[in-house]
Amino acid sequence: MQTPTISIIISTYNSVEWLKKVLWGYNQQTFLDFEIVIADDGSKEDTRIAIDILKNEVKYPITHVWHEDNGFQKSQILNKAIIACKTPYIIMSDGDCIPRKDFVEVHNTNKEQGYFLSGGYFMLPMNISNLISKKDIENQNCFDIKWLIKNGLKKSFKNNKLTAKGWEQKVLNFITPTKATWNGHNASGWKKDILAINGFDERMQYGGQDRELGERLFNLGIKSKQIRYSAVVIHLDHPRGYANKESWERNRNIRKETKTLKTTKTNFGIKKIER
Template identity: 70%
Template sequence: MMPEISVIISTYNAEAWLENVLWGYSCQTFKDFEIVIADDGSGPKTKALLDEFVKATSLKITHVWQEDDGFQKSRILNKAIVACKADYIVMSDGDCIPRADFLEVHQNNKEKGYFLSGGYFMLPMDISQKITKNDILLGNCFQLKWLKNNGLKSSFKNNKLTAKGIVSKLLNSLTPTNPSWNGHNASGWKQDIVAINGFDERMQYGGQDRELGERLTNFGIKSKQIRYSAICVHLDHKRGYKTPESIAKNQAIRKHTRDSKIPWTDFGIAKK
């Protein structure tokens, strides 16, 4: 049977964080989904972890892997898009643990002609390292009291974890943040993503997800904000692949996309 949702999770040699993320998906309230791992060249430990989860849980996991060739996230995401069985795709990262209602929120808010823009709740490294499997299954890592007991500082952003119902909808409407395509928490229809040829594979780290959203907008797809409704906590990690050169290159590509209003890239799923 074709699942209702395909979840693409990107990863690269980060088994400890990916394991926590998968435990998050194991206790989703919405059950009709598959997971497609977009693996940008990890070693054998990642595959071994995925094999364990398939045996130990009811998760349906497809492992899409490519040879390590530096940071080629756009390329592996395109391969993962092709592998998705569902008509609707949720994208996130292997360092973002979803709250139990994460996929339910995406499912309830999906709409033809739109993509959904979610956010994340960033955790510092010391708290990220304290989270256990039990904390995920019990939902502790999404509880403000537990996080504060483990060193979280007070901030307006903490409302992401506590806002419910009308309050979360109000904050979604009032936030000054644009409803862009965010690779850690966004969703849309596969036919729309394929129609613009997926991600631009010239782009390394720095805004390739936003550029996809900009081309979806050029294609006529509107966006809806769900950053205070679809909650995931972002585990901290180093970003050695972030370089001034990749940022500048990607900014130039994004400027061309915005200025030219083009929906299609020649450097995506389908190649010339």
């Protein structure tokens, strides 16, 4: 089997029904020359069973990278997943973000040496998240604004993320006040650049570890491109039991140090570096 040209890292933790919806979404892609690497932060057996079943149903190869549950260790499992990627280019997203059928194609078309790509997500309420079926993903109902509004979505400027086409996407990408940061739910870059900064800082728990990786890429001289209105994922709702004040405070201090010292390589990443 020929090695694909793009790797997609999907992070997950004990959210098997959402993960299945996400993997069905990747099965609808217009660009299919990719592998999926699942970064599993210690999910139970039902996730492994579901992945093994899906491996035989989808059009792309899946690698399941898992470690034992030891609290929120997403940075650590993402670093293991980065190593497992077989291609030069990596897209990162989450196991609660269903990609629109052109998602991978948009990342592939816009990739460029010396840059990373910054996308966003379209947040759905819990009732619609639960409602979305495999068939709704296959026929792309869940990206149809009329279908979403019929099922309870409120009208908002943010709905432009789903309705913008062609030149509208480019204009909105250009005028958005949102900075083109590395967003763990929708970003992509070259594996060699991610390795050059030593991946994620494993001291960081929930809250900004993706942004900090992007800040070290900036310090390395890598620029970013905004594609939040072009590369579309819908975000399924879920509780956030892992967020806490202490981790946010610690992560803020690490990010402040990264910016102040213009750090490019963390000592606490893929390779552990003695000071």
